[in-house]
Structure formats: structure tokens, C-alpha cells
Amino acid sequence: MKEKINTIQFFCLIVLFEIGSALLLEVGRSAGKYGWISLIVAGLLGCILYLVYTKLHTYYPSLPLTQYTQLIWGKHIGIIISFLYALYFMYMAARILRDFTALLLIMAYRNTSPVILAALMMGVCMYGIKQGIQTIGRVALAGFVLLFSILFLIIIFQWINGLLDVENVRPIIPRDWSPILHTIFPTALTIPFGEMIAFSMIFPDLDQKSKVKKIGLYAIIASCLFLAFSSIVNIMILNEDIVESSIFPLLSAASLVDIAHFITRLEALVVITLVTLGIFKLLVFFYCTVIGIADILQIKNQNKLILPIGLLILTLSFAIAPNYIEHIYIGIHKVPYYLHIPLQIVVPILLLLTAFIKNRKKHN
Amino acid sequence: MVRDMIGTFSKGFKVLAIISLCSFLAACSDYKEVNQISFAIGVALDKENDGTYKATLQVVNPSNVTSASSTGGQGPAILNYQGQGRTVGEAMWKSFEKLPRPASFPHLEIVVISEAIAKEGLLNALELFDREPDVRLSTAVTVSHNSSACSILNALTPLNKIPSNSLISNLENIKKVAGTGQSLTISQIIQYIKDDGQEVAISTVALPKKKKSTGDLSNLEKASPTSPEIDGTAFFKEDKWVTWSKNHEIRPVLIAYNEMKSSYITAPFEKHKFVTAHLLTVKSKKYTTVKDGIPYLKMNVKGIAEIEEIKGLYTLENDKDLQPIEKSVEEEIKKEIKKMIALTQKYQTDTLGFGKQLSFQHPSQWKYYRKSWSSLYQKAQTEVHVDISIKTAGSRTHSNQFQRGETQ
Numbered sequence: 001m002k003e004k005i006n007t008i009q010f011f012c013l014i015v016l017f018e019i020g021s022a023l024l025l026e027v028g029r030s031a032g033k034y035g036w037i038s039l040i041v042a043g044l045l046g047c048i049l050y051l052v053y054t055k056l057h058t059y060y061p062s063l064p065l066t067q068y069t070q071l072i073w074g075k076h077i078g079i080i081i082s083f084l085y086a087l088y089f090m091y092m093a094a095r096i097l098r099d100f101t102a103l104l105l106i107m108a109y110r111n112t113s114p115v116i117l118a119a120l121m122m123g124v125c126m127y128g129i130k131q132g133i134q135t136i137g138r139v140a141l142a143g144f145v146l147l148f149s150i151l152f153l154i155i156i157f158q159w160i161n162g163l164l165d166v167e168n169v170r171p172i173i174p175r176d177w178s179p180i181l182h183t184i185f186p187t188a189l190t191i192p193f194g195e196m197i198a199f200s201m202i203f204p205d206l207d208q209k210s211k212v213k214k215i216g217l218y219a220i221i222a223s224c225l226f227l228a229f230s231s232i233v234n235i236m237i238l239n240e241d242i243v244e245s246s247i248f249p250l251l252s253a254a255s256l257v258d259i260a261h262f263i264t265r266l267e268a269l270v271v272i273t274l275v276t277l278g279i280f281k282l283l284v285f286f287y288c289t290v291i292g293i294a295d296i297l298q299i300k301n302q303n304k305l306i307l308p309i310g311l312l313i314l315t316l317s318f319a320i321a322p323n324y325i326e327h328i329y330i331g332i333h334k335v336p337y338y339l340h341i342p343l344q345i346v347v348p349i350l351l352l353l354t355a356f357i358k359n360r361k362k363h364n
Numbered sequence: 365m366v367r368d369m370i371g372t373f374s375k376g377f378k379v380l381a382i383i384s385l386c387s388f389l390a391a392c393s394d395y396k397e398v399n400q401i402s403f404a405i406g407v408a409l410d411k412e413n414d415g416t417y418k419a420t421l422q423v424v425n426p427s428n429v430t431s432a433s434s435t436g437g438q439g440p441a442i443l444n445y446q447g448q449g450r451t452v453g454e455a456m457w458k459s460f461e462k463l464p465r466p467a468s469f470p471h472l473e474i475v476v477i478s479e480a481i482a483k484e485g486l487l488n489a490l491e492l493f494d495r496e497p498d499v500r501l502s503t504a505v506t507v508s509h510n511s512s513a514c515s516i517l518n519a520l521t522p523l524n525k526i527p528s529n530s531l532i533s534n535l536e537n538i539k540k541v542a543g544t545g546q547s548l549t550i551s552q553i554i555q556y557i558k559d560d561g562q563e564v565a566i567s568t569v570a571l572p573k574k575k576k577s578t579g580d581l582s583n584l585e586k587a588s589p590t591s592p593e594i595d596g597t598a599f600f601k602e603d604k605w606v607t608w609s610k611n612h613e614i615r616p617v618l619i620a621y622n623e624m625k626s627s628y629i630t631a632p633f634e635k636h637k638f639v640t641a642h643l644l645t646v647k648s649k650k651y652t653t654v655k656d657g658i659p660y661l662k663m664n665v666k667g668i669a670e671i672e673e674i675k676g677l678y679t680l681e682n683d684k685d686l687q688p689i690e691k692s693v694e695e696e697i698k699k700e701i702k703k704m705i706a707l708t709q710k711y712q713t714d715t716l717g718f719g720k721q722l723s724f725q726h727p728s729q730w731k732y733y734r735k736s737w738s739s740l741y742q743k744a745q746t747e748v749h750v751d752i753s754i755k756t757a758g759s760r761t762h763s764n765q766f767q768r769g770e771t772q
Contacts, residue, residue: 001658107497123384130377170724175731231524241558242551255550256502265470307376 004207006350007215009137013284014114014199014219019226020281021099022192023354024274025328026249031183032240034174036228043224045184046193052348053179053196054213057203058291059355074353079296081347086292088343089198091357092311093285094316097121100278100316107251107271111307124279125286130303133205136283138314143276151275155233157257164236187332187348190234192227193220201288221227264324277286286313313340392695402465405442405473406528408513409489413482416749419455420514421445421467422528429525436714438614440498443611444479444518452492457491469498473528475505475550476569482605487557493550495620501551504532509568509608511622517660518579531556531592535567538594543627543643544612545594557603563708565617568608570595582708601713606624609707617702618666619648619697620716639674640662641669641693641754652722654729659744663701669693671757680761686754699746712738751761 003011028035028042031237060068068084101118109117126137130212158164174180176211196216203212230250235241246252251274254266294302321327406422421444428441447458460467472493481489486505493499508516517527524530535547545567546555556564569592583589597614599607618624627643646667653660671680671689679685708715719737725731733740 120384123380126377126380167720167724174728194730238551239555239559242554243734251497252501252551255500256549303374307380 003132003134003205003275005133005137005205007034007140007211008209010202010206010212011201011222012310013140013218013280014196014216015223015226016140016144016147016277016280017195017198017284018192018220018223020192020277021096022227023250023277024099024103024229024248025191025331026231026234026243027191029243029333030187031180031227031241032171032244033235034180035176035183035231035235038180038188038199039224039231040359042179042184042188042193042278043220043245044230045189046196046224047220049194049345049348050216050220051213052352053200054216055351056348056355057200057212059359062204063294064202064204064291065293066197068355070352070360072351080291082296085197085343086289086296088236088339089285089288089292090316091320091339092198093194093289093313094320095327095335096278096282097227097313097317098320098327100275100282101275103248103271103278106247106324107267114318115314118317119287121275121279121282122310122314125283126306127281128283129287129290129306133202134288135285143280147222147273147276149195150269151230154162154254154257154270155230155258157263157266158233158237158253161257161259163253163256164233165239166236168236168239169232176238184337186341190202190336190344191331193224194340194344196220198288199286200348202284203293208338216337232289239261251296286310289356318327372393375467377689396466396468400465401468402463404469405471405526405671406476406517406531407456407472407474407493408476408478408508408517409455410478410480410513411484416444416448416450417452417455417481418448418514419452420517420519421447421456421459421463422526423463423467424526425622429733439768440520440579442525442527444514444579445499452489454493456620462469469496470500472499472503476508476513476516476531476698478508479510479568479598481513482507482548482566483601484604485521485557486553486600486603488603490550490554493553502549504535504547505533505550505566506535506547507566507568507594507605509598511571515571516592519571519591519645520579520581520589522584522589523606527592534592534594538567539623540625542612543615543618543624545597545614546618546623559720561714561721561723561730561737562717563602563713564600565597565614565715566600567594567614568596568750569593578717599708599711599713599715601711606711606713607707609704613668613700613704613707615687615697616701617638617715618648619701620650620663622647629669629693631696633688634676634678635676637674639675639689639692640663641752642672643752644668644755646697648717650718650721652718652725654722654726654733654740657724657740659718659733659742660747660750661705662747663716664749665697665701667697667750667752669752671754671755678762680757686757690752690754693752694753695759697752698748698750701750704744705746706761707746709742709744712742714738714741718744 028039044336056068060071068081069081072078097118100121101114102302104117105114108298128139153318164291206212234249237256238246238249242252243249251267251270257265257266290302290305293309294305321330367380402423403426404421408420414416423443423445425439425441425443428439445462447455449455464664471688475493477486477489488689493503519527521527521530524533532547535545539547548566554563556562571592572590594611596608596610598605615627624646629639629643630638630640645714646665648663648665649660699756706718719741
């Protein structure tokens with residue numbers, strides 16, 4: 001009997017996954033003060049993409065993405081596509097690990113070796129995956145409650161402190177739509193909403209399969225609203241110029257909190273929260289890589305793969321870019337075009353079309 | 365139970381566990397004891413004649429902060445270290461060489477920038493502090509006037525043993541009580557500078573002229589020690605200092621941004637009579653329109669005041685008697701605002717944020733006039749309405765002199 005997660009855990013896992021690095025990197029910031037508009041629109045488009053993934057899932061309810069590609073497009077092409085997906089998930093896991101290593105390195109541990117910071121996070125993830133999806137789900141539920149209370153508490157502190165300046169988001173109706181549209185596609189749509197493709201590896205682990213669509217859509221809308229809300233708060237506090245040039249706007253905004261010279265320097269709290277969020281995102285990508293590669297190589301015991309893949313991701317996270325600036329540049333200017341658009345949008349839609357035609361033939 | 369748990373792991377995991385346990389030790393590599401670091405509390409930036417920067421780093425001397433002399437040492441509570449270099453960073457780094465312990469910046473309270481650097485541009489000077497993650501963006505920034513920035517941090521202060529802290533509380537206090545100064549943070553200043561349609565005005569600090577060994581403990585042995593005071597406001601265009609004016613002339617800026625908490629105003633009325641009023645709440649609204657290429661700026665101010673003092677014979681019995689007083693206070697505030705607008709128009713710097721207001725009210729016009737706004741602002745027609753209502757007159761009605769006049 002395979003381990004299952006229930007719907008509430010599934011919801012929490014999706015929200016934590018979506019918010020993870022999007023909150024850290026402030027995805028909508030290239031649209032200036034209209035980041036929230038681009039996030040909401042991208043979220044709605046992300047729902048459509050999610051419907052594509054769930055539709056594929058309804059054709060093959062008990063199989064993960066890497067298996068039904070082989071059923072849809074045949075053994076040879078299918079296995080190549082599956083392998084590409086596994087590599088993609090591994091690369092994404094490495095990117096997330098790099099993001100959060102950089103966060104810790106810049107904000108807290110200047111003199112500590114980044115290898116150790118990354119290895120500690122990776123160690124937590126390896127342990128989590130060894131325990132299985134059920135444990136991850138349970139932790140997601142606990143993490144959801146804890147992390148969101150901290151995030152809202154910080155926003156309440158900022159509000160009490162009188163840092164929220166509504167004038168910074170005015171005028172609400174944009175005049176120039178081109179930066180907003182450019183932010184929506186490809187940046188905000190693919191990170192984080194398109195990354196939901198990873199969940200098509202997890203759909204078979206859900207106990208109530210009929211609810212995949214509903215719960216997923218709720219989770220995407222919830223996370224998109226939270227991201228938009230957080231974006232508005234940051235713009236109100238920092239103004240669009242600082243948000244655009246700041247490396248971690250959320251931290252800059254939190255560092256301004258000063259209530260009676262007593263509640264100050266909340267960055268430490270934000271760093272802990274963000275790293276925890278990042279670990280959930282890392283867990284999901286890591287888990288997808290492990291089950292994907294186990295499928296392709298037909299290895300029964302997935303646990304054997306955890307250590308080698310974990311170490312591979314750890315090494316990869318340092319190899320993908322020489323420095324953090326280049327890492328961010330690749331993330332914004334290269335990855336969406338060469339990886340996200342083909343693997344999140346083009347391939348799933350083509351798969352769905354083929355599956356649709358195949359199934360109609362079967363019915364006829 | 366622990367043995368059971370360990371038993372469930374594979375060999376690889378046991379090895380991994382041992383390795384990861386070792387890595388916990390590495391977390392200590394960044395650890396510093398409190399007595400091994402020195403807390404930088406203030407930084408002053410000066411420009412030397414040869415074009416280099418001089419940074420003065422104020423570091424707390426913890427044993428001298430506590431006032432109980434049994435444990436405390438004899439010297440001042442702070443130590444100032446200086447360094448010189450081509451950039452702010454180089455100057456700071458040179459000053460680190462002189463420190464006996466590594467400096468730590470999370471507790472930095474204030475950055476004092478000299479007039480010369482402010483005239484050259486604030487953004488260059490603030491770049492280091494904005495980039496450094498240890499420095500809080502809520503660190504206050506002030507500008508020195510007529511005296512070098514390092515002399516401001518050098519002057520020992522009486523009530524608060526740490527000059528940087530004293531300066532900060534002075535800035536906070538002047539805003540809270542007198543409404544004639546304000547402390548802006550690094551992030552606020554960068555926001556003001558980068559935003560179109562508004563410019564920044566920063567309170568300046570100066571040492572009184574008769575300065576004599578202010579960095580000496582003997583300074584504290586006087587009843588009126590020479591300590592830095594907030595003497596006025598520097599008006600900036602973009603990030604460059606363009607003009608300076610006296611203390612209370614920042615009041616219109618605070619009114620325009622609805623930042624005014626409390627202030628005192630003295631206005632003449634009737635013949636040789638003066639009233640001193642305490643402004644309790646003052647709120648304002650700005651309106652900007654552009655017609656035929658000429659901007660029309662309108663500012664409506666509403667406020668509540670109470671009478672603190674009336675100089676001269678005056679009967680204060682009913683609402684009618686209050687009218688001339690209210691009117692004189694209104695006129696005084698109006699004069700102040702108009703004077704400040706005229707000053708900023710002269711230097712083409714839109715300190716009150718009328719341009720920003722235009723961008724809210726008429727976005728399409730703003731798009732058109734944005735580039736030429738500062739020259740347009742110079743030609744603007746201004747209209748100021750002030751409405752002050754006096755709610756109370758303290759604990760008496762007539763002025764003192766009047767009663768005496770009647771009995772005689």
C-alpha cells in the first residue's frame with residue numbers, strides 16, 4: 001500500500017511550494033508598482049495551465065507524469081521526454097538550493113562555507129524524502145500554519161509601525177501595460193505558477209483523486225492572492241525603485257520595522273521563514289526527481305536514489321552559475337525561455353492533445 | 365526507541381548523519397562574543413580638500429556607558445576612529461585598521477554627511493549603507509551645516525552619553541515637540557530622491573560657533589555644554605544640496621506631507637500684540653492642475669490650535685474675540701508656506717511634492733509635463749488656504765495685563 005496525502009495537506013503543500021522562492025525573489029517586481037496586477041493575472045493563467053495538468057491526470061489517474069508520457073507518445077520518445085522532465089526537476093531543485101544558500105550567505109552567515117549551508121538544507125530534504133510523501137504532507141500542514149502566522153505577524157508589525165504608505169501604489173490603474181505584460185509572460189506565469197507541473201508527479205499520491213482539480217485551483221488562487229498582497233505591502237513600504245534594485249525586497253521591508261526600539265531587526269525571523277519555505281519547494285522538486293528517475297530506471301526501492309541524487313543536486317547547485325548575479329540573470333533571462341516555456345506549457349499541451357485524440361479513438 | 369529509529373536507516377544514512385553532525389560545528393565559525401566586537405553607532409562622512417573622503421566611525425566603549433562610576437571607566441562612552449580614502453568604502457575600511465576589535469554594523473544609528481558631500485550628491489555617499497546587509501535601512505541620515513561632520517560626532521553630549529544616540533533623540537524630539545525638524549531614514553531619502561515629482565528636505569545639524577574642545581570631557585562639566593543642535597533645513601534637488609534655510613522653514617514640508625505632530629507659532633495681531641499658539645493637529649490637501657502650460661498649485665490647510673500666550677492687552681470673552689487671533693495665526697502659516705514655495709521655486713526643487721500630486725490627480729497631464737516639471741514649477745501660480753480653529757485658551761481667559769489695567 002502506497003503512502004497517501006490528504007486534501008488539506010495537498011493544499012498546504014501547493015501553497016508553500018508556490019510561495020517559496022517567488023516571495024524571496026519578488027517575482028512581479030519588474031512591473032514596478034503594478035507587480036500585484038501581473039501576479040493576479042499570471043495566477044489566473046496559471047489556473048488554466050493547472051487545468052491542462054489535471055486533465056492529463058484524469059486520463060491516467062494512477063500514474064505520474066514520467067509514466068504516462070511513455071503511454072501517450074510511445075516508449076522511445078516518451079522515455080526521452082520523461083528523462084528531460086527528471087533532469088528539469090533536478091535542475092530546478094539545484095536552483096532553489098542555490099537561491100536559499102545565497103540568502104543565508106548574504107544575510108546571515110558571511111564567513112560560513114556555502115557548501116555547509118547547502119548541505120544542511122539538503123540533509124533535511126534527504127531525511128524528509130526518506131520518510132515519504134505522507135510525512136512531507138504532515139509537515140506541510142504544520143509548516144503552513146506556522147509560516148503564515150509569522151508572515152502575517154510581520155505584516156501586522158509593519159502596519160502598526162506606520163510603514164505602509166498608500167501613496168506609493170497610486171495611481172492604481174496603470175497607463176503603460178507593456179512592462180506588466182512582459183512580467184506576466186514569461187516570468188510570473190512560469191515562476192511560480194507553471195512550476196505546478198511538478199505536482200503532476202504527486203497527483204497519484206493524493207487519497208481523493210476527484211478533488212485534485214478543486215483543491216489545486218483553490219491553492220493556486222490563495223497563493224497568487226498572497227503573493228499579490230505581499231507585493232503591494234512591499235511597494236507601500238519601500239517604493240518601486242528600492243524594490244526593483246533590492247536583492248531581497250521582503251527582507252529590506254522587514255528591516256524597517258522598529259516598534260518602540262524594542263521590536264526591531266525582524267530580518268532574522270524573515271530569513272528563517274523564507275528558508276523553511278524554500279525547503280518545502282526543494283522537497284517537492286527533489287521528490288519529483290527521485291520518483292521520476294526511479295520510474296525511468298525501473299528501480300523498485302526509491303530510497304536507494306535519495307543519497308546519490310541529493311549529492312548530485314548539492315553539487316549542481318554550485319555548478320550552475322559562477323556567482324549569484326549570474327544565477328539570477330540566468331533565472332530571469334534564460335530559464336523561462338529554454339526550460340519553463342517548453343516543459344511547462346508546450347509539452348503538456350501537446351501531450352494533452354495526443355491523449356485527447358487517442359482517447360476519442362478508443363471511445364469510437 | 366532511539367536505537368529502533370537508528371536501526372531503520374540504511375548504512376548510507378548513518379554515514380550521512382555523521383557527516384551532517386560534523387557540519388553543525390561549522391556554524392560556529394561565524395560566531396563572535398559580544399566582548400570581541402565593537403559596536404559602530406554612528407558614521408560621519410567628510411570631504412577633504414584633496415577630494416578624498418574622510419570617514420569617522422563612532423564606536424561604543426561599553427564600560428564607560430553605564431553611569432555607575434564604580435564599574436565604569438573614566439573616559440568618554442565613545443571612541444572615534446578616522447580613515448581616509450577615494451570612496452566611502454575605502455575610508456571606512458581604513459578606519460577599521462585602527463580598531464582594536466572588528467566593527468559590527470547592525471546597531472548603526474546615524475549617518476552624518478557633510479555639506480560638501482551633500483552638494484556633490486547623496487546617493488553616492490549612501491550607496492555603501494544601502495548595499496551593506498548589516499546596516500538597517502531605518503538608519504537615520506542627517507547633514508552637517510557650517511561645521512564638519514566629524515566635529516558633530518566628536519562633541520560629547522550631556523544627557524545621553526553617546527553623541528549619536530543624543531543626536532537621534534534630538535531629531536525625534538524636535539519633530540515631536542516643535543515640528544521644526546525631522547529625521548529621515550536611508551530608505552526614505554532614497555525613495556524621495558528616486559521618486560519623480562517630489563524632492564527631499566533634510567534637517568541639518570551644526571555646532572554653535574564658539575566651539576572649544578567639544579571632544580573633551582570638560583565640555584560636560586559645564587551647565588550649558590557645546591553640543592550639536594538642529595539649526596535648519598537643507599533643500600535638495602535630486603540628490604544635491606541646493607539651498608538652506610532656517611529651522612522653522614521646514615514646517616510647510618511637514619504640513620504638506622501631513623507629518624506635523626505638534627508645533628508652536630507666534631503671530632502678531634492688532635497693534636504690538638503677539639499670540640503664541642500651539643498647533644495640535646494640522647492636516648493639508650494639495651491640488652495641482654496645469655492650464656495652458658502654467659501649473660496651478662493649491663494647498664488647503666486645516667488645523668486645531670490652542671492659545672499658549674497673549675502678549676498685550678486683550679479681552680477674550682467670546683468667539684468674536686478669537687477671530688483676529690485665528691486670522692493672525694492663519695496668516696502667519698500662510699506666509700510661511702508661501703515663502704517656502706517661493707524659495708523652492710527659485711531653486712526649481714519641488715520639495716512639497718506638487719508634481720507627485722499631479723501624477724495622482726491628472727496622470728495624463730503628468731505624463732506630458734514630467735520631463736519639464738522643475739522648470740514648469742518655477743512658473744507656477746500658488747494659492748494657499750489656511751483654516752485654523754482655536755479650541756482652547758489654556759487655563760485663563762483675558763490676558764494678565766488686562767486685569768491689572770482694570771484694577772488700577
